[in-house]
Structure formats: structure tokens, C-alpha cells
Amino acid sequence: MTAEFEVSLESRVVRPDPVYLETSALGPWKQAYRRYLEDPDGFWAQYAGELEWVEPWDRVKDWEYPYARWFVNGKLNITINCLDRHAAGERRNKVALIWRGEEEGVERVLTYRQLHRQVMRFAGALRNLGVGRGDVVCIYMPLVPEQIVAILACARIGAVHSVVYGGFGADALNTRIRDAGAKVVVTADVGYRRATRIPLKTIVGEAVRNAPSIEKVIVLRRTVPHVALHPEMEIDFQECMAAAPSHVDPEVMDAEDPLFILYTSGTTGPPKGIVHTCGGYMVGTYYTAKYIFDLKENDVYWCTADPGWITGHSYIVYGPLAAGATVLITETVPDYPDPGIWWRVIEDFGVTVFYTAPTAVRMFMKYGDEWPARSVLDSLRVIGSVGEPLNPEAFEWYHRVIGQSRCPVLDTWWQTETGMHMLATLVGEPMKPGFVGRPIPGVSAEVVDREGNPVPPGTGGFLVLTEPWPAMMRTVYKNDERYRKYWTTVDTLYLAGDLAVKDEDGYIMVLGRADDIIIVAGHNLGTAEVESALVAHEAVAEAAVIGVPDPVKGQAVKAFVILKVGYAPSEKLKTDLIYHVRMSIGPIAMPSAVEFVLSLPKTRSGKIMRRVLKAQEMGVDPGDISTLEV
Structure with a gap:
């Protein structure tokens, strides 16, 4: 089968206010991309140099196809960059996290100093339970601040976290626990979704029955009166924190030490445990959060994903916090108690950067313009998209109604496996509805045929990445052959699994999964x-x-x-x-x-x-x- 086919590339060009490009930290795409092409290693060294390292790296990368090592022999701990450097500096009293529960008015705020202290406490609690460097901790929680505390606490002590989305059932959770060999599960008694309590603790109880690696279950008890705990296995989240030391030094990690395992959703086969490492992932997510979102010091940033997915890992937790942003998280779903809830959240907290999925945008389109019109959305500066392709009609509605025809639409393409943005239209650059954009500076991408040859503009082909990048996965856990297939199926290129087409300006339209092709x-x-x-x-x-x-x-x-x-x-x-x-x-x-x-x-x-x-x-x-x- 050939991937080549003709695609209509007609699209209007939407030009944002020139002030966006004038104030962009990265600058014009052509200029920034030229810098990358002239010296790829120097490009990445520049952004890595903006972060704190315990010991500097010897080389930016070693590339022995299909394996890469980034920031070779560099020593670090990612929490130093997400927490310590802010808590010890001018951002110590800056808001790091804003949380809103499902009920309006139920809110919590944590400054960088407060978040830092909580992460150290929970890191100490994990150590008290015998969790150490290289141990796997499964985190199965609702979207509450304690979930982010648990994630960062694992990174603090060198434990490998495996976050499992709180909507999974017992069988799926058990599969992931067993595959990762998790030692501890961190969960909550319940999550809330559309006023319904999701019995997370009960689900965990079923999932760990046939999971011999699990030694303890830590439970965040949210309901009053508190649910009973089984003392031989279960421990209260707050109680174990109270018994822990108030200060925990960060474990010194090698740049190539594993940071986390994240299981893909399995839509194209059995779930895969994608392994990301400390150094390259830190640099890639920091760079893209700060420069692709073009974050400013006073931004209030809201990504509507969940840390159970890679979007939440990279663009709720690690990237924005490394960049020193104020991050909003919430348990609210987009249409409960009504389809206006998200727009009220934006108005209430003055959200300036909003990052959501095309599925949500299309759902809001179904309800029409009325609900967004009830809220004041003037605070918005950048609106983004992640997930499936953002079709032109959704782009137009999103730009006109939510962005009020003034906010750039930052469409992005990337994967669990890539760890960071790969394609986007940089803030301030001309946008083309239906096109995600061009490879971001630091990334090399192409559209090719089955043999790996670039196809002409207007001709569909396979979307591939032609060079390694810092946040790339290092392997598939316990299945390196599956990792190698990404790089060996089409020549020596990374095959993303998506079909795409490129226009004369280098803008790429992602058409969908290659296995979603219909041959008529x-x-x-x-x-x-x-x-x-x-x-x-x-x-x-x-x-x-x-x-x-x-x-x-x-x-x-x-x-x-x-x-x-x-x-x-x-x-x-x-x-x-x-x-x-x-x-x-x-x-x-x-x-x-x-x-x-x-x-x-x-x-x-x-x-x-x-x-x-x-x-x-x-x-x-x-x-x-x-x-x-x-």
C-alpha cells in the first residue's frame, strides 16, 4: 500500500496582531528555525543552560540509531527546576497552583514555597515506606493538588512514577500495576464527576488483589466521615505526610535515568509503557512550555487535560512549573452543571493561556455561541489545541467565539512518545485553519512515501521525524523491539503513525492515523x-x-x-x-x-x-x- 494521495490545500490565512510576534520570546519562526539548523546541539544547549544542573553535561547528545542519549553525564533533579529555584527566589510567594473542585467556590491555592514544602513532606513519607531510587509508584488519583504533589515527590527521591488516569477500571489498573511492578499505589477514596462519586479506593482494592509487587496503598480521604482503612495495607495520605520530615534533599539523577512510565491509551493495540528520562524530557518540556506557549510572568495558564495522560505530565506539571508559571487545575468537566462552566472558570481566574482538545471545541460548537457569550473572556491571550486534528470549522469557531477574533490559536501535534510539542504554528505567526503548522524550532519533520522519500507539496504521505529530540521516549518498558519499530518501519525515520500533507510554505496538515485510512x-x-x-x-x-x-x-x-x-x-x-x-x-x-x-x-x-x-x-x-x- 502506498500512502501517496492528493489533498486539497485550500485554506485562508489568519494573521494575528503583530504585537504577538514583537513580544515573542522565541522570535519569528524562520529566524529561530535557522538558528536550530545551523547548530542543533548548540540550540538545545542554550535552553538547557537556562535550567539548573547539579553537574553539567559532557555532550549534548549521543545518537546511535535508533537510540539517543541527551545531555550525556549531566546530573540533575527535575524538582530543583520545578520547585527549589522558584521557592528560593523571587517567585517563592507566586501562585504555583490554583485548584477548583467540581462545586463552584471550592478552591485551593498553593504558592511555589507551599508546593515545595508539600512535595518534600510527601517525598519523606514515601521514603518512610521504603520507596527509593528506581522503585515504581503507581498514582491513581483525581485531578487534585495532591496528585501533582505525589508526582513531584516521586521525582524528588528518584522513584519512577506511573500515573494511571482515574477513569480506568480495576482490570486496566491491574494490568498497568503488574507490568510496571509498582511497589506503592497512591489514590483517593473518591473522585467527582458530574456530581457522582467515583469509588477510586474500591477500584484499587480490586486491582491490587492480584498484584504481588504492591506493598502499601496511600489513600487521600476526601469524604467526611472518613472511610475506614485496612491497616495491614492502607495508609492515610495526610497522616503519613505529618509523620515525615519537613525537608528532603533531591536525589541526584543522571540525565538518562528514568523519570516515569506512562502507558499509552491502547487505541492502536495493547497499552505500551512509554519510558521518559530525566534530562532530555526536562529540557524539552521547559522549552516548549515557555517558548511555544510564549508564557509571560503574569500568565494564568490552564490546560484542561489530566496528568493521567502525557499532556498533563508535560503541560500541567513539568513544563509549566519548570517555567515558573501559575497553573490552574480543576475537576470540572466541560458541560456540567452546564456548558458555560469552563467559560466562568476563565472569567473567575483571569485565565490568559487556555489549552484544550478539539473534541471539547466541537462539543461547545454544538451548544452554540450563547454559553461563551455569558462570560467575559477578555483575559485570554493565547488559545491552544491538542489531540485530534483541529478541523477548519472548529478552528474558525474557536478563534471567533472563544478567542474573540484576536487570540492566536496554538494548534499542536505531538504524542506520548515524543514527550513534547513537535508541530505548531508559533504564537504570532500566520495561521492556516486545518493546518497544525510547521516543525517547531528544534524539531525536524517531513512527509514521506513508504520508502522514506519526501513527497511533493499537496501529496499525502507518512508524517515522520528525521532527527532525535531531547524529550523523545527511550524505550517501551519491557518491550524494546516495539520501540525499535518506530524507527525501522520507514527507512531510518521515526514513523509517527499519522498521515499528513505539506503545503508550499511548509505548513503540515495532519489527516489522521495511517491505520484510519479508507481505501475506496x-x-x-x-x-x-x-x-x-x-x-x-x-x-x-x-x-x-x-x-x-x-x-x-x-x-x-x-x-x-x-x-x-x-x-x-x-x-x-x-x-x-x-x-x-x-x-x-x-x-x-x-x-x-x-x-x-x-x-x-x-x-x-x-x-x-x-x-x-x-x-x-x-x-x-x-x-x-x-x-x-x-
Whole structure:
């Protein structure tokens, strides 16, 4: 199979206010990217030099395909950069974390000095339980400050954390605990979601029954009266902190020591334990948080992800805190108690940088402009996107309604495996709806054919990364062969698994997963392009398409469509949608069937699980659905 196919690249150009580029810390893309190309190692050394190291590195990198070592022989602890250097300096009383619970008015604030003290306390508590350098700690918690405290405490003492999203069930949690060989689980009695209590402690109790590596379970008790603990296994979070020393020196780590294991969502196979290390990951997330988001000292930054995913690791915890930002976290979901809750949060806290998923943007589109209009969003300076491709219609709505036609839309493409942003349109640069942007300075990316040869502009191909980068994963835990496949499938390039197309200016449009390609009569169709055409129709809030067997064409397109409020399913509307796709893309992309649905199967990180739709259509087992949002 070849990945080459023609894609329409028509897109308008949206130019932000020139003041964004004038005040950008990174400067114009061409200038910054030229600096990187002229001296790649010097480029990364500059940004690494802005951080504190216990001992300097000997070399910026060693690259022995397909393995890299970054900041070779450098010694550090990432918490020194996320906490100590701020707590000991002018930021000691700056707000590090703002937390809002699901109920409006339930809030907590931690300064850098206070967060530093709590992290040291919990680091001491872990040490009191026998947790040390190299031990694995599983963190299964709701999005509360204690979750971030636990993550940083592990890093403080050199323990490897494995954060598991608090929406997973017992079987999925057990799989991850057993694979990582975790020694301790940190959890809470409950999480809250749409006024419902999620019994996390009960789930952990089931998950550790067949997990012989677990020695203790630390429980943050949120409910009153407190739930009972099993004294032979369970320990109260606050009590173990109270018994711990108030000061814990940071463990001195080598740049290549493991920092964490994070299991991917498993949408393209069994979950993989992605291993990230201390030095390169620290530099990559710091650089991208500070310079790609273009964070300013007075920004209030809100990423709506969860630390159970890589977005939360990199752009809630490590990157923004290393950059000294004020970070907002909240348990609120986007549509409870109503679809205006997130906009009220932005108004209440004066959020200036907002980073969310295209899935959320499209959901808000479904509810219309009314809810955002009820809140004052003038504080916003930059609005970002992460996850699936941000289709042009969602871009336009996001820019116009949430960004009030003045905020740059920072669309980003990256992966659990990359650890940091790879593609984006830098703040201040011209934006093209539907295009994520160009490789950020420090990253080399290309669109190639099956043999690894660059394809011409306008021709679809495989998105690849051609050079190593600091925050790259080092291996797949206990499965290095799986890691090697990323670098050996297409020539000697890192195969991201996505299809893309590049225009004459070097802007890249990500079309979707390569395994989401639909081949109709020998023509390759990216699911994202067909879905984007459907969402462009005034009646459609969200859409997913799959390939279904066709006796003549090999495959045909079937569409699953969620309608906006005010529109009702009808045969006439089905016909209109099919015709709309024909006129937008061409007859080859016309759906053979349209099914109206109320929801789409998604991972808890918001990605549509098209293989579940396909399995349901074919009447077969969908495989691992542990990441399915329910």
C-alpha cells in the first residue's frame, strides 16, 4: 500500500496582531528555525543552560540509531527546576497552583514555597515506606493538588512514577500495576464527576488483589466521615505526610535515568509503557512550555487535560512549573452543571493561556455561541489545541467565539512518545485553519512515501521525524523491539503513525492515523478529511467515518454523525450530508451510509475510537477497550 494521495490545500490565512510576534520570546519562526539548523546541539544547549544542573553535561547528545542519549553525564533533579529555584527566589510567594473542585467556590491555592514544602513532606513519607531510587509508584488519583504533589515527590527521591488516569477500571489498573511492578499505589477514596462519586479506593482494592509487587496503598480521604482503612495495607495520605520530615534533599539523577512510565491509551493495540528520562524530557518540556506557549510572568495558564495522560505530565506539571508559571487545575468537566462552566472558570481566574482538545471545541460548537457569550473572556491571550486534528470549522469557531477574533490559536501535534510539542504554528505567526503548522524550532519533520522519500507539496504521505529530540521516549518498558519499530518501519525515520500533507510554505496538515485510512476503489481517504467535510455542514456537531466492506469498491465510507441542537435526523438530511461531502471532496469520498448517533466512542483523552465503530459494524470483538470513556 502506498500512502501517496492528493489533498486539497485550500485554506485562508489568519494573521494575528503583530504585537504577538514583537513580544515573542522565541522570535519569528524562520529566524529561530535557522538558528536550530545551523547548530542543533548548540540550540538545545542554550535552553538547557537556562535550567539548573547539579553537574553539567559532557555532550549534548549521543545518537546511535535508533537510540539517543541527551545531555550525556549531566546530573540533575527535575524538582530543583520545578520547585527549589522558584521557592528560593523571587517567585517563592507566586501562585504555583490554583485548584477548583467540581462545586463552584471550592478552591485551593498553593504558592511555589507551599508546593515545595508539600512535595518534600510527601517525598519523606514515601521514603518512610521504603520507596527509593528506581522503585515504581503507581498514582491513581483525581485531578487534585495532591496528585501533582505525589508526582513531584516521586521525582524528588528518584522513584519512577506511573500515573494511571482515574477513569480506568480495576482490570486496566491491574494490568498497568503488574507490568510496571509498582511497589506503592497512591489514590483517593473518591473522585467527582458530574456530581457522582467515583469509588477510586474500591477500584484499587480490586486491582491490587492480584498484584504481588504492591506493598502499601496511600489513600487521600476526601469524604467526611472518613472511610475506614485496612491497616495491614492502607495508609492515610495526610497522616503519613505529618509523620515525615519537613525537608528532603533531591536525589541526584543522571540525565538518562528514568523519570516515569506512562502507558499509552491502547487505541492502536495493547497499552505500551512509554519510558521518559530525566534530562532530555526536562529540557524539552521547559522549552516548549515557555517558548511555544510564549508564557509571560503574569500568565494564568490552564490546560484542561489530566496528568493521567502525557499532556498533563508535560503541560500541567513539568513544563509549566519548570517555567515558573501559575497553573490552574480543576475537576470540572466541560458541560456540567452546564456548558458555560469552563467559560466562568476563565472569567473567575483571569485565565490568559487556555489549552484544550478539539473534541471539547466541537462539543461547545454544538451548544452554540450563547454559553461563551455569558462570560467575559477578555483575559485570554493565547488559545491552544491538542489531540485530534483541529478541523477548519472548529478552528474558525474557536478563534471567533472563544478567542474573540484576536487570540492566536496554538494548534499542536505531538504524542506520548515524543514527550513534547513537535508541530505548531508559533504564537504570532500566520495561521492556516486545518493546518497544525510547521516543525517547531528544534524539531525536524517531513512527509514521506513508504520508502522514506519526501513527497511533493499537496501529496499525502507518512508524517515522520528525521532527527532525535531531547524529550523523545527511550524505550517501551519491557518491550524494546516495539520501540525499535518506530524507527525501522520507514527507512531510518521515526514513523509517527499519522498521515499528513505539506503545503508550499511548509505548513503540515495532519489527516489522521495511517491505520484510519479508507481505501475506496484504490483511492486512499484520510478519515480526518472526510470528517472535516461533514462537520463543515451547518447541522453537524461531530462526525466519525470508517471503512466498511463493499463488493465493488473494496471499501465504502460510512459516517456516524452527531447533530447540533435544533436539528433532527431525517432522510433528507442524510442526502444533504452525502451531497455536501461530494461537493467538498469529490464523489470518491461520498458516504454510502449515514447513521445519526447521540455519542461516539472515545478514549478518556477524547480521541475517537474508530476501531470500536468498525468492530460494532462488523459484529466482531473490538479488542482492548479499557480506555473507552463511559
